[in-house]
Amino acid sequence: MTPPPKLCPKVILEGTRLTGKTDLAFALNEHPRVVGPRRYRYHSPLVSAEWCGFTNRPWGRGLINFEPAEEELALETYRTWARMFELQRYYSWIVDRFHLSTQAFQARAGRRYDFGWLEDRLRPLNFGLVLCVRDPDTFPEARLERLAVSGNPAQYDDLSVFVREQEELRALAARSTLPVLELEVSRRSVAELADVVADWLAENDLLGLRDE
Template sequence: MSTNAALRPLCPKVIFEGTRLTKKTDLAFALNEHARFVGPRKYRYHSPLVSAEWSGLTNEAWGPSLISFPPEYEPTVLEAYRTWVRLFELHRYYSWIVDRFHLSTQVQQARSGHRFDFDWLEERLHPLGFAVVLCCRQADSFPRAREQRLRVSGNPAQYDDLGIFLHEQDELRAAARRSRLPLLELDVTGRGVDELADAVADWFAEHNLLKAD
């Protein structure tokens, strides 16, 4: 049965990728309440925001995640990805905001010589309308971003070597450009979260990605 386009719900599906200090998590939360992205709301209700960074594979704080894991967890990780994509398929007419996903896994695992082929995953994500927003910043802006983060970080040592983030940014950029999913490369340098959220909403509207067919 066909449905009038004006009556179809907003159900964008976005995967945020980016190294640390690129505002991707703040942006994900902002879009989760953005009227032009998920619709106007008079009160908060359940809207999923999920992440491959979750460290729930073991009973320990800051343990392995779907991105950073030892080889023995590969079967579990792949099963988790299959579970996620099946859930997305079953709820294809809902909005999904993902803060880091399979591209981060590919980049992280490639450093230890493990190449992950996620073509099968993207073949299922693509018809659902998923797109990648790669959050980047100019190299000379990382020191200032680190200063701001150190005011709230509980683990400041992880920001000692900014070269790690610059290298990861290049790796993620290469992975995103190889992806078959639509890609917005978003420069966050000197821009506030609200401005960036508007830019993402505009891009999704321009590419007809806010509603499902």
Template structure:
């Protein structure tokens, strides 16, 4: 089994919890008798600047633009080289496009990226919630957040969610929009597993060399 899933969505949409649940879901990665390393990567890794919550693959600035695009080329080449393994990605090119536009910068055309992801069997799960459910989700997150100020303006998340839906509507990849409000990570993972199975995305469609 080698599913490849990109989880997209604004903050407070349970993406990371879902990522961990998928990486241990027997219908997604197979039964496990013991825990071992699982490939889970994130476009939110803030590795471009030497500070906490620094710039990432999503919100890079002019100085990091070349590095960000090279990172995308590197990741997709890794996926191609390791095509018979499962990959779970927590935010990727949808979020980069939306974030760069919000920052008033050039939004790159990632058609080339999707053209390489598509034959590998990648799918996108767009995690969403009703606008009215964001305040309650914020209250839950504030109990554990190390950077609570980022949740002050919920309108930012609602606008970003609308923009992500627009990007998703143009994608070449299969997209599942997943309503996360009031649902556990396990229940959400079950729905993703159903989607992957129904679209024949759990196993490679070709034979290894």
């Protein structure tokens, strides 16, 4: 009997805060149509540019909000991740925020980065980009839900920041050379959203990787 095709999807989840990216990332990493049926839990890599790995303090700097003096550190980190994806091309990778978030944040300080070189390396690996968005009127209710669990609630005081960033990310996604799904998350369950992404990956032949 011929074995089924190997599932090794590669998905970048982008979006401003309060759009449920991380919950969706975990759901996709356990979705039977995305990573296959599982009888037990095992290692599945989740990568995030939001990790604050450049400073030795909580909510410090990292791959998104680095300072000019840390530019080469950030770019080397991106090159390292790209190489890791290339070396482990037949495995699934779920990325919770990546280069679009970096571009949006840095552009507000007048620093513009061209990540065309990165997308040129991600495209042959069959990466897809999911942009999570929500109706601006629903940010207040999303904020209330987040405050119940947040360790840094002050970051949600000004919701207009997220509305502006959402539009910045939309503009960046429109220029991306990767396949893009704009995913409306307002008042939809994580399970429903994961199903939508699974359908999109299947319809666009993004669940596996053909041998060269």
